[in-house]
Amino acid sequence: MGLTGAVLYTAVEMVIAVGSILGNALVIAAVCSIKGLREPTFCFLTSLATADLLVGCLAIPLAVVVDGRVAMSAQACLFSSCLLILPTLASILSLLAIAVDRYLRVYVPLRYRRSVTEKQSWLVVAVCWVVAAVMSFTPVFGWNNQPTVSPAALSPNSSSSAIVCRFTAVISMSYLVYFTFFLCNLLPLVTMALLYCYIFCSIRRSLQEMPGRSGLSESRSCLKKERRLATSLSLVLALFALSWLPLHIMNCIVYFSASVVPLTAFYVGILLSHANSAINPIVYAFKIPKITHAYLKIWSRVTGRSGRRGSSQPQSSQSLDAASSNNQAATDLGIEKKMAALV
Template sequence: MNTGKIIYTVLEVLIAVGCCLGNMLVVLALWKTKGIQQPTFCLIVSLAVADFLVGFVAIPMAVLLDGHLETSFHTCLFISCVLILLTLVSILCLMAIAIDRFLRVYIPLRYKRTVTWKHSYSVAAVCWLVAIPLSFTPMFGWHKDPPDSANSTVVCRFIEVIPMSYLVYFSFFLCNLMPLLVMIVLYSCIFCFIHGRLKEKPGNGAQNQSHIYLQKEKQLASSLALVLTLFVVSWLPIHIMNIVDYFHGPDTVPYIAFYVGILLSHANSAVNPVVYAFKIKKIKTAYVKIWRQFVLCTAENKGSSVSQTTENASSNMRSGENETTLI
């Protein structure tokens, strides 16, 4: 293994650890803190689960698919489709969050009456269910030609089984670009609506409450829009390189550029928990609360362990003194 591959593997391991720890913290924070158990945050949990699986499943598989694993053609194809699945779930969850924010701003009263945790769970489940058939389309024929022998094994590489036509036309243009355009329109409408309403001078108490509500919605929408922006910045380079490679022929883009693009796309899953910590106050408070509980529990366990050791030592000394007295 050359130096470049070693550096790539080490960076992937670090990103995977960050994905797992950070997104596990997000799930714990949103699951245990009653003050932020709102329907929108259920979708954020779904996004965090997908990001966690990127670190726990996708990144190890991506490293294995870099020529370190020999499998049958269809096994390699299945593993590659799993990698596509987690990316598609993330973007569908982001779109569901954007739609949820749009409805909450434009029809707040009706939203509060109708949208419940049950609805959000259903939407999150739909994101996963829709992503599965779209991601596994290559399994139904849109893949590169398998080896002639049914029993032969191949060195499993993503680009050796997934055709570039699928990555460009289906994965990027249909499954990524179209949802991104929808989300850009939705967030633009949200910010224009809030900006226009906040320009109005508050009058009575109801209008003051409306302004406070809109300020909070604007802050949360800004944070979620930042998550979307980072997703675009992280994933756009690899898609652009795929397009260049497809239309201008292989070897147009250097391999090292592809590796950087892959690392950047994986790093996006580790960045989201950091954004939540700095931009969403309720989640930041929940982080601090969980951290303090962890530290206190650790300190208490250490204290009880030391206390138990001291008691045992004192007990042994007393028993020794008694034995001496008896002798």
């Protein structure tokens, strides 16, 4: 890639990074500041937003660094490359947690309501990140290309132990294909696709059985809300797959057939995978009403509109929110009992 291409690539990466940081910081602020978004699904959505935030502030800068532009020790290059993989694996595990959460909510609604708490959800989030860290740093424990780094990769302006850091020079292609793609991406993606298929089929079957029954308008409305949220979350999953599959497929082509893939195609694949992190907050805003409402609340606080009606207004608003939340919880419990009889 020539100088013009390198400058253009870096500029686009920086634009994506800024969009990822600002958009996902807003998502995290929305979930943390609005009490109505403390449900388990939104805990996992916060984990996904955190991974996307790290793409902007960590993965994208590292992607530029490990592109043959900086000389460092082989160990430092390997560590940086592994750190680059972490947000991706955390994202896929967060998406898997969201899919399992929605599946349980439809499959065992009453038990889900009684058993699943916000604390347990954050514990699952912590487990996802620990597992993602272990999987992303697997190359550090031996599955890497360090022993085969050629003398040609040595930096002429540095000590003999320094190399020009390139991701593919230290990360084994077999690790990227068999472990990262087949095991950590493709298998979870297939699992999530099956879970969402079950969710949609179950909801559709329940809706078809309802017209002949009386007094189930609330249950029907609740099922439609579940379907809308599942549709939005499945769209997030589909965008993730479409953004990352081209890069993984190119890795498979290089590894299995030894064919030469144009370098420009790899850079486009990298940009596409990173752009997914900037697109997700936009999808939340347009497809998930609770997130949209939270965005508007934050905007009102930032612009100071909520403070123009006096100091008693925020307290009154909080009281109404609390009462509404309690009433909604009671309504949901009654609706879910009806759902349990249908699913």
